[in-house]
Each structure stands twice: as C-alpha cells, then as structure tokens.
Amino acid sequence: MMLNKTEARSRLTERLSVLTAQVSRIEDELGQPLDDDFAEQAIDREDDEALDSLENSALTEIESIRAAIARLDSGGYGICTSCGEPIAAERLNALPAAEECIGCATAGNVAKR
Numbered sequence: 001m002m003l004n005k006t007e008a009r010s011r012l013t014e015r016l017s018v019l020t021a022q023v024s025r026i027e028d029e030l031g032q033p034l035d036d037d038f039a040e041q042a043i044d045r046e047d048d049e050a051l052d053s054l055e056n057s058a059l060t061e062i063e064s065i066r067a068a069i070a071r072l073d074s075g076g077y078g079i080c081t082s083c084g085e086p087i088a089a090e091r092l093n094a095l096p097a098a099e100e101c102i103g104c105a106t107a108g109n110v111a112k113r
Contacts, residue, residue: 009072011096016065019058026055061097068097080104 030051071077078087082104091098100108 005072005077008077008092008096009069012065012068012072015096016062016069019062019065023055023058023062026051026058030055064097064099067099071099082108 030048068077071079078089078092079085080087080101081099083101085101087098087101091102098105
C-alpha cells in the first residue's frame with residue numbers, strides 16, 4: 001500500500017480542527033463560574049478534573065499532529081524519527097501522526113515499563 005501524503009495531510013488537518021474546537025469548548029466550560037451550592041461545587045470540581053484530563057489528552061494529540069504536519073512540510077513524514085527507516089503505510093493509515101515505526105514504538109514501550 002502506497003503512502004498518500006496529500007490524504008495524510010487532509011486527515012491530520014481535519015483531526016487538528018476537531019481537537020482545536022474540542023479544546024475551545026472545554027476551556028469555555030472550565031471558565032464558567034461555580035454554583036453557589038457547595039454540593040454542586042463538588043460535582044462541578046469533579047467534572048472540571050475530567051475536563052482537564054480530556055483537554056490534556058487533546059493538547060498532547062494536537063502537539064503530535066502539528067509535529068507530523070511539520071514532518072510533511074520538511075519531507076520527513078513517513079520516516080521513523082528513531083531509526084530512520086520508513087514507517088509502514090498501514091501504520092500511518094491507522095495512526096497518521098505516528099513518528100516511529102512499529103519496531104521502535106514497541107521497543108520504546110517495552111523500555112518504559
């Protein structure tokens with residue numbers, strides 16, 4: 001399967017748009033004042049923690065997508081940032097922002113344990 005960089009860019013920019021909108025909605029929600037009722041405040045704070053977690057995940061993915069777009073622009077997209085070998089098109093189709101081949105990604109995950 002051949003890697004289509006135009007399609008990859010389209011998928012990455014579409015996902016970036018979705019995530020940016022999600023972060024904006026989360027920030028709007030987090031900016032809402034707390035309820036006067038202490039019980040409601042406790043619930044709101046729990047909700048805020050969940051929203052913070054979602055926002056952090058989205059921001060991490062945004063960073064990864066921006067890095068992938070930068071690799072597209074520089075000609076390094078589809079090349080493993082660890083070993084320099086090509087990343088399988090199947091992997092990039094599944095994870096368009098992948099920066100490592102499956103071998104390096106797997107080795108890195110094993111080393112982190």
